[in-house]
Amino acid sequence: MLVGIALVVFAGIYMLRAFQKYVERKRADLEQSRTERARGVDNEKALSTFQKKLCPSCDKPWHLGGEQAAYCIHCGLNLFKVCACGGRNFAFFPFCNQCGEPVTEMVEPRSAEPGERPPAGN
Known part of the structure; x- marks a missing residue:
């Protein structure tokens, strides 16, 4: 019984430390610029988070x-x-999901000027 309790305690400590490292890593990521964060995202993670509708x-x-x-x-x-x-x-x-071309020629979505209404359909 003492062995079980010791294993639970050590597993809990390990999990807490792993979670703290994860939180520190996410905090450091959020301190980077948007461009730096976008470069740091690998394709596999991007695709899996897209399917889950997560950033x-x-x-x-x-x-x-x-x-x-x-x-x-x-x-x-x-x-x-x-x-x-x-x-x-x-x-x-x-690749673009409409024309199939590489997305290297992407343009940023145009934001509305103050007081201007956004274009219809966006």
């Missing part, structure tokens, strides 16, 4: 800002871009 940088749900949100409402990472053909793509996809 690949802060792991929080991006869809709370609406299905047409372009940026994460929690950390500000640019998640979606518009292709030259007009197709809306997840920023980490290698």
Whole structure:
């Protein structure tokens, strides 16, 4: 019985330390600029978080800002871009989902000027 208790205590300490390291790593990530954070996201993580509707940088749900949100409402990472053909793509996809071209020629979504209404359909 004492062995079981000791194992639970050591496992708990290990898990707490691992969680603290995770929190420190996320805090350091959020101190970087959006561009640096975007470069640090690997393709596999980006695809898995996209399927779960989570931000690949802060792991929080991006869809709370609406299905047409372009940026994460929690950390500000640019998640979606518009292709030259007009197709809306997840920023980490290698090819446009509308025209199939590489997304190297992506343009940032235009933000409305103060007092201006956003374009219809966006």
